[in-house]
Amino acid sequence: MELTAGDVIELGDTGVRVVAVVAGRRSPGVEAVLRAHLAATAGVPADDVELDHACAECGARHGSPTVRYPTTPSGGRWFADAAVGGGVVVAAVGTRRPLGVGVEPALPDVAPIVDEVALHPEERQRLEALDAAARPLVRAALWARKAALLRALGHTGVIEPSRIAVSLPGEDDGVGRIVRTVPEFGSRWDEVRIHDVPVPGRLAASVAMLPRP
Incomplete structure (x- = not known):
């Protein structure tokens, strides 16, 4: 192609x-x-x-x-x-x-157990505070950011996504950061950047970039 x-x-x-x-x-x-x-x-x-x-x-x-x-x-x-x-x-x-890519659909209905597995308690709390109509796309963006991050990390990506929190889409100009980290990420976790990517349809896409090797 x-x-x-x-x-x-x-x-x-x-x-x-x-x-x-x-x-x-x-x-x-x-x-x-x-x-x-x-x-x-x-x-x-x-x-x-x-x-x-x-x-x-x-x-x-x-x-x-x-x-x-x-x-x-x-x-x-x-x-x-x-x-x-x-x-x-x-x-x-x-x-x-190093980088990773995540793409997630904005689903209208999600079982609570899914958010419990994918999202940090702080992320779930902030998601619940949003208007119900805005929630699916913000949830998809959070999922896409975490999927991108874990793909960039590779083997370390076996970390449960609910243990980490990223900044809320819409409050960071489309460039996410880790706001709650885990020891496995080491001391350079604050150098991670997660860029949202415009895509058609009810989807969210992100590219996560790790610190320079």
Whole structure:
């Protein structure tokens, strides 16, 4: 597949480039979109892109993939990830910071147990304080932010999402931060940034960026 410059979203001065592709019956899958986006950004053929989905610590397929090829002109790493939700594929690539992508639908009705598993008590309290009509999209944004964060973390992503809290969408200009952390995140958790990405439909999408390696 081919992606044009008009498809690309630049996330401020982060150097991260994002595409959102509406998936149809004959549209390419998540992997194909990610390969095409990385290839177009790096200036290499899509067939040459090498992605390793195996976790470096346990070998399981979780978290964002490791880009084996291409490398940057100086021999540095590319970071890349993609996710799909509600028929939209979101892919992000960059060279500065490890990243992860999350896409979540805004559901009108959610069982309380789902929020208990996914959201920190502070997040649940603030969500309940919102107008009922606004709640589904804000909930989806919180879920997307956490999904992106845990994919960026990879193996550490086995942490229960309810143990951490992120800033509330709508109060941070679309760039989320961790506001309640866990010891597993170490001392640089305050450098994490989670950028919301505009997508069509009743969906929320985010790209999480970890501190520089």
